[in-house]
Amino acid sequence: MSIDMSGREVALIGVPTDVGASDRGASMGPEALRVAGLRERLQAHGLVVHDRGNLSGPANPWLPPVDGYRHLAEVAEWNRKAHEAVHAELTAGRLPIMLGGDHCLGIGSISAVARHCRETGRKLRVLWLDAHADFNTSAITPTGNIHGMPVACLCGFGPPELTGIGGQVPAISPKWIRQIGIRSVDAGEKRFVHQNELEVFDMRYIDEMGMRHAMELALATLDERTHLHVSFDVDFLDPDIAPGVGTTVPGGPTYREAQLCMEMIADTGRLGSLDIVELNPACDVRNRTAVLAVDLVESLFGKSTLMRR
Numbered sequence: 001m002s003i004d005m006s007g008r009e010v011a012l013i014g015v016p017t018d019v020g021a022s023d024r025g026a027s028m029g030p031e032a033l034r035v036a037g038l039r040e041r042l043q044a045h046g047l048v049v050h051d052r053g054n055l056s057g058p059a060n061p062w063l064p065p066v067d068g069y070r071h072l073a074e075v076a077e078w079n080r081k082a083h084e085a086v087h088a089e090l091t092a093g094r095l096p097i098m099l100g101g102d103h104c105l106g107i108g109s110i111s112a113v114a115r116h117c118r119e120t121g122r123k124l125r126v127l128w129l130d131a132h133a134d135f136n137t138s139a140i141t142p143t144g145n146i147h148g149m150p151v152a153c154l155c156g157f158g159p160p161e162l163t164g165i166g167g168q169v170p171a172i173s174p175k176w177i178r179q180i181g182i183r184s185v186d187a188g189e190k191r192f193v194h195q196n197e198l199e200v201f202d203m204r205y206i207d208e209m210g211m212r213h214a215m216e217l218a219l220a221t222l223d224e225r226t227h228l229h230v231s232f233d234v235d236f237l238d239p240d241i242a243p244g245v246g247t248t249v250p251g252g253p254t255y256r257e258a259q260l261c262m263e264m265i266a267d268t269g270r271l272g273s274l275d276i277v278e279l280n281p282a283c284d285v286r287n288r289t290a291v292l293a294v295d296l297v298e299s300l301f302g303k304s305t306l307m308r309r
């Protein structure tokens, strides 16, 4: 089963933002993941790890939303930078791991992956592991926080400075996305998710059918031309095991369910890029959420109980 990733080159790209959120602290996420040993754990699995350090960008002006968006100009600038950094690593044949930062950064990273897939004739499948659908627009958002909008922006619904970052609008089709672990969707957002026929494996689905079945469907119809992108919002996890996020929602996947999710993704051998976002050390307890995220990422890269390495 388990795929050997050893020798594979990966690049860690820190993108220290909290401009997409309404609570500060996700900007400390990259360092917390480093402190939790991300690089060393990946190296122990035989991966060749390049840590690119952190990108730099505008400070958080800490202002209320304007026309339905908080910090639109800052979010756009950070995402343009994330886009270029992720795209450069993909072009060089490396597997980018973007260390967020808040989830608005999914716009930059996934638009870069989509652009790379167009350039190389690959198909794209996006697994969105999250408590939230992140499918709001300025017209329906209850908060104005852009970390609640990246999926909509990628699908072409949003301001041109965000939808256009990858050079093609929309950057991706809703058909390429599978959302897993969802348990908090705003009222207008629900209608919009249905209208656009997003494929969502929500917590009720996982309760009734099990993580195994959800992942079998989410990973169905992959082939050797498919690039698999995982956008891992740490609030996907149950807050009892992962308190270090700004927007906790009770009733998330357990430790075992999350491990199985990661292991089944690893088994496909198609993982091509990863975001780790929304880790907020200001909300954490002795860095335990960062340590857990690193543990799960190890499984995503093929750690298993019985196989060697």
Ligand SMILES: NC(=[NH2+])NCCC[C@H](N)C(=O)O
Pocket (backbone or CB within 6 Å): 102, 103, 104, 132, 134, 136, 141, 142, 143, 144, 145, 147, 148, 149, 184, 185, 186, 233, 235, 247, 278
């Ligand atoms: N990436 C996240 N943590 N998103 C939380 C979004 C919460 C809420 N749906 C909003 O639009 O504000």
Ligand SMILES: [Mn+2]
Pocket (backbone or CB within 6 Å): 130, 131, 132, 233, 235, 236, 247, 278
């Ligand atoms: Mn979330």
Ligand SMILES: [Mn+2]
Pocket (backbone or CB within 6 Å): 103, 130, 132, 134, 147, 233, 278
């Ligand atoms: Mn999210």
